[in-house]
Each structure stands twice: as structure tokens, then as C-alpha cells.
Amino acid sequence: MTTTDTDIAVVGAGIVGVACALQLARQGRRVLLIDRQAPGHGASWGNAGHLATEQVFPIADLSILKRLPAMLLDPMGPLRLDWKYLPRALPWFSRLLLNLRQAPFQRSVAGIRALNEASLDAWQRLLASIERSHLLKADGSLLVFEHQASRQPLDALRARLQQQGVPVDCWSSDNLREAAPQLSPTLQGGLFFPRTGHFLDPYQVVGELFSAARAHGVRFVRAHVSGGRLLADGVALDSDQGLFQARQVLVSGGAHSAALTKALTGRQVPLDTERGYHLMLPGERQRLPFAVTSLERKFIMTPMADGLRLAGTVEFAGLEAPPSMQRAWQLHRLSKGLFKQDLDAEGATPWMGFRPSLPDSLPVIDRVCDGRVLLAFGHQHLGLTQAAVTAEWVGRMVERSAGVETAAYRLDRF
Structure with missing residues (x-):
């Protein structure tokens, strides 16, 4: 099949690709969307559903050095590195370190913050434009702690977030009981983030955006x-x-973006994957x-229309290893x-899916090869959060x- 009447072919029909396809079609471009799966059936289907604008720091800090032995030895730990994958992961982890x-770390923080600060407003504009604002609950989110020993690191985190301009409130145990009465009374308190939110059904969000894109003339082909x-x-x-x-x-x-990027641009991108797991509780x-x-x-x-989704475990084991679903069930035990x-x-x-991660925790959003190649991938665990603003930026790059x-x-x- 040869398509000669296409202005832009979008390869990848996850939340970022679909949002970009809709944006470009609205700008008058003839868009072809291509994916090996149906739209939204990759990481976008099973993400945590959290609009995580408060997460302005990279995926790792220097404490990862202390955690490396546990990452290799504890198969149920929150951050795991499969020892069989270690030789392939070493170059990526070397870049991460x-x-x-200080200087590159601060550049990463500034880059993440710039996207996150614009993300909530961008999502509200996008969902309002397709009359689906109800799919996003911008009611904030909460980080809780259980032990008094955690109060000092929590206060330190709050100070770091405030330095970055992240809106954050300190909540007592009384605040927790009033807002979320089913939580355990043993919880000490937490941090509340008012400029965050959650999606009632991340997969439905992709579906609604895809329907709007098709209404604007976007064609979809299922192909690898x-x-x-x-x-x-x-x-x-x-x-x-x-x-x-x-x-x-x-x-x-x-x-899955690295190989095509290399073929088109000649550049090898240090893209790896955080394998994320979730457990969906329909009751x-x-x-x-x-x-x-x-x-x-x-x-x-995260509360959703179909139940409560438990998520957050991270595993580095590549794209080929079979999922370790006991990691998903571990979330219920936690x-x-x-x-x-x-x-x-x-x-x-x-469920298990692949989060695309680059060693500086920033995505690639760029226009290269005299404008013939556009890039929008590598958003790590912030793909859902940053999709709407990425689409707006891609639209401006094209124009x-x-x-x-x-x-x-x-x-x-x-």
C-alpha cells in the first residue's frame, strides 16, 4: 500500500500519537495514523491514570546506587533490574548516573517542570474541545506516610517541591480522615497536590480522542x-x-521508537523501557x-470508573522478557x-506495559531532517500527563x- 496524499504519517497510536494526530488534523493536515495494535492498546491502556504534574524530578537520584543490590536480588521490590538484562542495561544506567x-540533573528538572506546569491546562482544553471534560477529575492527589521516621524526608520533599513552584499542602491525619475516611487511622498525614488529577478511564480517553481525530479526517491503518x-x-x-x-x-x-528513529535520522537513541504493572480491582x-x-x-x-487501579512497580527487563505478573499481585499485598x-x-x-524511558528522564520532542521527521516519544511514566501539551507543541513545530x-x-x- 503506497500513500501519496498524506501530509503526516504518525507512527504510534498511544495517547501521545493520537493526541498529536488530532492536533495536526485540526491544523488542516492530512494525517495517517499507523500502529501494530488498535489505538490505545499499549502503555496507554494500563497506565496509573494519574495526572502527575507534581512529579518534576527525574526517575532516579543518587540513592539508586544504594538500592542497586536490592534491585538485582529482590524480585518483588518496587524497582527491579532483571540480572539477565543487566549487560544490556549497563550503558543506559551509565548514562543515567x-x-x-548537578548540572544535568537540574536541566532535567527544568525540562520536566516546563511540560508538567502546562499539562493540566492543556488537558482541560483538549477534553473540552471534544466535549469530554468529565473524563478528567482535577481534584488533586495525595501522598501519605505511615511512620514518624518518614516525616523528615517528607518535609524535605515538600521543600524541594516548593522550590520548583509545585503547589503542595501539608495534611494532618485529621485532614486525611475528613477527605478519605476509608483510609487507615494509623496514617500520620501526607502531602496534597491541588494541581493534579486523575482520569476515570485512560483507555476511554484515547478512544474519544481517536474518534475525534477520525471525524477530522485522520485515517488509521493497523500495520507494523x-x-x-x-x-x-x-x-x-x-x-x-x-x-x-x-x-x-x-x-x-x-x-518502540528507537529503531525507526535510527533508520530515519541515523541517530541511536538510548531508549529503554520501564516495565510497569497494575492490578485492577473491579469491586x-x-x-x-x-x-x-x-x-x-x-x-x-487511582479510583476509576471500572474500579480501583493499583500501579507503580517498575522493572527493567527489556521488551522481550515475559511479564512477571506476580509483581502485579504484589500490589494488593502492599x-x-x-x-x-x-x-x-x-x-x-x-497487566504489564512498557514505559519509554531515556536516561535524562526527558522525552524527545523535535523537528529534524529539514522538517521531514518529527519526534515525540520517551515520556517515561509521564506520557499520559504530558500528552496534551506535547500535541500542542508538535502542532507549533509543524507550523x-x-x-x-x-x-x-x-x-x-x-
Whole structure:
């Protein structure tokens, strides 16, 4: 199949790719959306559903050095590195450690913050434009702690967040009981983030955006893009469904973006994957009013239309290893003691997906190869949070308009 009447081929139909496709179609571009799966069936289907604008720090800090032995030895730990994957992961982790130096670390913080500060407003604009504002509950989120020994690190985190301009309130145990009465009275307190929120159904969000995109003329083809090359007046993409041609291509394939980026630009991107797990509890639709994260247990619980989603465990094991679903079930065990009554796990379903991560915790958002190649991938665990603002920035890049500064996210930083 050869497509010659396409302005932009978007490769990747996750939340970032679909949001970008809709944005570009609204700007008058003829858009072809391509993915090996149906829209929203990758990491976008099973993410935590948390609009995590408060998470302005990189995925790791210097404490990762102390945690490395546990990462290798504890298969149920919140952050795990599969020892069989260690040789392949070492170059990526080496880059990550270099980015923990003060100057690059601060650049990462500034880059994450710039996206996150704009994310809530961008999402509200986008959902309002398709008359689906109800899918986002901008009611804030809560980080709770259990032990007095955690109060000092919590206060230190609050101070760091305030230095970055993140709105944060200190809540007592009385505040917890008033806002979320089903939480355990043994919880000491926490931090409340008023400029955050949660999505009632992340997969439905992708579906609604995809429907709007199709209404604006976006075509979708289910195909696996195996490679590509630049043409004098555009790009050619090789796939198991034939050849696609377009004037421009947007690579937004999440954790699967590295090979196509290399084929088109010649640059090897140090992209790895955080394998994330969730456990969906259909019998717990009314347990929490907003997303709650445990400081000590390091996982999040998000109320959704279909139940309560427990998420947050991270595993580095690559794209090929089979999932370790016991990690998903471990989330239910971690929840014990956080509520007055334990969560009901009857009918629970586990899931694993791939979060695309770069060693500086920043995505690639760029326009390269004389504008023929656009890039929007590598948002790590903030893909849902940053999708709407990324779409707006991609739209401005295509128009070559002012008002967006993407220097921190350029491809040539690697």
C-alpha cells in the first residue's frame, strides 16, 4: 500500500500519537495514523491514570546506587533490574548516573517542570474541545506516610517541591480522615497536590480522542512499521502492510521508537523501557475520592470508573522478557494496612506495559531532517500527563510558530 496524499504519517497510536494526530488534523493536515495494535492498546491502556504534574524530578537520584543490590536480588521490590538484562542495561544506567550530576540533573528538572506546569491546562482544553471534560477529575492527589521516621524526608520533599513552584499542602491525619475516611487511622498525614488529577478511564480517553481525530479526517491503518528512509520530498515507511509515503512522519511509538528513529535520522537513541504493572480491582469503585500514593510502599491507587487501579512497580527487563505478573499481585499485598478494611481483590486483573524511558528522564520532542521527521516519544511514566501539551507543541513545530521552546528535548542531545 503506497500513500501519496498524506501530509503526516504518525507512527504510534498511544495517547501521545493520537493526541498529536488530532492536533495536526485540526491544523488542516492530512494525517495517517499507523500502529501494530488498535489505538490505545499499549502503555496507554494500563497506565496509573494519574495526572502527575507534581512529579518534576527525574526517575532516579543518587540513592539508586544504594538500592542497586536490592534491585538485582529482590524480585518483588518496587524497582527491579532483571540480572539477565543487566549487560544490556549497563550503558543506559551509565548514562543515567552521568545525568545525576548537578548540572544535568537540574536541566532535567527544568525540562520536566516546563511540560508538567502546562499539562493540566492543556488537558482541560483538549477534553473540552471534544466535549469530554468529565473524563478528567482535577481534584488533586495525595501522598501519605505511615511512620514518624518518614516525616523528615517528607518535609524535605515538600521543600524541594516548593522550590520548583509545585503547589503542595501539608495534611494532618485529621485532614486525611475528613477527605478519605476509608483510609487507615494509623496514617500520620501526607502531602496534597491541588494541581493534579486523575482520569476515570485512560483507555476511554484515547478512544474519544481517536474518534475525534477520525471525524477530522485522520485515517488509521493497523500495520507494523519495520523501517523507513528519507526521500527528496518526504519519507517512505516499510511495513508488513506495504509501503507508506508521506511528506512528513511523526515518530510517537513510545518504547518502540528507537529503531525507526535510527533508520530515519541515523541517530541511536538510548531508549529503554520501564516495565510497569497494575492490578485492577473491579469491586472497589467507591474506596477513594482521588489518587493516593504511599510514600513508604511506593505505589499508587487511582479510583476509576471500572474500579480501583493499583500501579507503580517498575522493572527493567527489556521488551522481550515475559511479564512477571506476580509483581502485579504484589500490589494488593502492599495495600494491606492502608485502609480500615482490606481491599477486595475478587475478579482482579493484572497487566504489564512498557514505559519509554531515556536516561535524562526527558522525552524527545523535535523537528529534524529539514522538517521531514518529527519526534515525540520517551515520556517515561509521564506520557499520559504530558500528552496534551506535547500535541500542542508538535502542532507549533509543524507550523514553525513561536511560543514553544523545545531545546531541552532535542534529539541531538544524545
